[in-house]
Amino acid sequence: MNAHAPAPAASVVTARPTPAAASTRLQARPVLQLRSSAGLYGADRMVLALNQALSGQHVPSRLLSIHNYRMHEQALHAMARAKGQHAELLPCRGRFDLGTVRALAAQIDAVGAPVLHVHDYKSAFYAWLATRQRPLPMVATLHGWLVDSHSQRLYNRIELALLRRFDALAVVSHEQIEPLLRAGIPRGRIHQVDNGIELPSGDVSDAAALRREFGLDAARFVFGAVARLSPEKNLAMLLEAITPLAKADAGVALVIAGDGPERAILEARAQSLGIASSVHFLGARADMERLYPVFDCLVLPSLSEGMPLVVLEAMAFSLPILASAVGGIPRLLAHTEHGRLVRPGDADALRAELQAASAEPGRRDRHARSYVRHQHSPEAMAQRYLTVYRSLPTGRHERTTA
Structure with missing residues (x-):
């Protein structure tokens, strides 16, 4: 094997799979997965796998996709529905739409006191707005930052500011930790959660x-x-x-x-x-x-x-x-x-x-x-996220305002 470059060391809270009893404890706490998508890329497939696996472990999980007004097809939402997942498409008619805030707030109110789990900077922004009057336990997964344009770097800085308000942050590599620490996010809120994938069926006949x-x-x-x-x-x-x-x-x-x-x-x-x-x-x-x-x-x-x-x-x-x-x-x-x-x-x-x-x-x-x-099965990933969800505060609580 030629893969011998060591991964950099870092001290983080690592989320590990927990026994199946974790899902029982969370049956009364549904999870809303929130994602603004431009297609079906890696992060989108990860969210689909997580939503499916949580539901399969009797944890109510719903995928909320923010409508991409630049795209005719909403691939993430369509795929979730095709897989029989509980999924809703939130309206969004431009870069900023108060209707999106209202639609997200309505979804939150409809399910009671969920865990709100966001998967990109736009979702983090709408989650912040929708929960200002209804504090909820919130998790954000950082799938990786793009830095190929001035606007993208600006969005990254905005996301870092918003993430100070989240109860737990999930990273998938050690390199993501340092920017969070520099942004003033306590180390104890940072969890390393490895991605999972839908495993192949093994049919390669074609x-x-x-x-x-x-x-x-x-x-x-x-x-x-x-x-x-x-x-x-x-x-x-x-x-x-x-x-x-x-x-x-x-x-x-x-x-x-x-x-x-x-x-x-x-x-x-x-x-x-x-x-x-x-x-x-x-x-x-x-x-x-x-x-x-x-x-x-x-x-x-x-x-x-x-x-x-x-x-x-x-x-x-x-x-x-x-x-x-x-x-x-x-x-x-x-x-x-x-x-x-x-x-x-x-x-x-x-x-x-x-x-x-x-x-x-x-x-x-x-x-x-x-x-x-x-x-890296979906079930193993879901158990790691259940560990993170169980660590979240319950009831009304104060957060740092971004």
């Missing part, structure tokens, strides 16, 4: 058919990248790094699943590098369980991450992984046989590891699969 659909024969070595096509995912560097290998070896291909603001730029770059025939842009996919078995190796050259679900998903499919040593990735790849880490932004190291990985076709990582199934 992998060969998908390869033929993409024009990839069975002998081709396929690198897969699954990500939002945005700057922090660093996919432009991946195109640069794979170019010598793609030009020298017609048996190597790169399949990119996902959409985002950089798609046109990346497609044009693949064309200019002369590797367009070896790079397949699939766009957003709703069938990742079918797609992972097509890959021979997952590649994630991100500049920043929390605990990416794509790494957990690839591990669950026994895939070798080549990824940047950022966020929680080193800790995850420490539980693999064929994980490879590179320094973030190091194009030469990425190029060398791509070459090394392609020289080892057919490898599967059974150890990684076993680890994910035992430690």
Whole structure:
């Protein structure tokens, strides 16, 4: 295994799975999961898995999605309903809508005294407004901060200010802790809660058919990248790094699943590098369980991450992984046989590891699969969050005003 970069040490309160009795204690305290979504990315899939798992453990959990007025389809809400989950879509007609505050307040009043669990800065803002006259125990999960624009950095600062008002903050990597401490949030409110994923069914019978659909024969070595096509995912560097290998070896291909603001730029770059025939842009996919078995190796050259679900998903499919040593990735790849880490932004190291990985076709990582199934199932994640919920104050209480 090449994943030997140690995860940085930090002193945090770690949320661990608890016995099933925890769910019994919480039967009278429902949970509202609040998320403003722009698609079905890692954080969205994590929220879906948590909402489902809590309900499966007899904890009333409801997913409240804030309508994204920029998008015609509300993918998170639609997927929750398709899975039979208890889900509601809150109206939102612009950057700020008092109607959203009223709709959230109505949901809170309808269920009594819930735990309010938010999953992004917009949700934190609306939660703060809706609970000013109705204090509730509140939890926020930090899925990772984007810093690729001035507006995004401003939103991050606003979120940090709002988070001072929350009773518990869940982080998925050690790197997220220091900004919280600098913002004045007490260490005792910070919990490390690992993500969980919906585990694959194991049916990979149509992998060969998908390869033929993409024009990839069975002998081709396929690198897969699954990500939002945005700057922090660093996919432009991946195109640069794979170019010598793609030009020298017609048996190597790169399949990119996902959409985002950089798609046109990346497609044009693949064309200019002369590797367009070896790079397949699939766009957003709703069938990742079918797609992972097509890959021979997952590649994630991100500049920043929390605990990416794509790494957990690839591990669950026994895939070798080549990824940047950022966020929680080193800790995850420490539980693999064929994980490879590179320094973030190091194009030469990425190029060398791509070459090394392609020289080892057919490898599967059974150890990684076993680890994910035992430690990162939806049920294990739900038990960790139940530990956090049980630590929250009850009744009316004062919080620091953001």
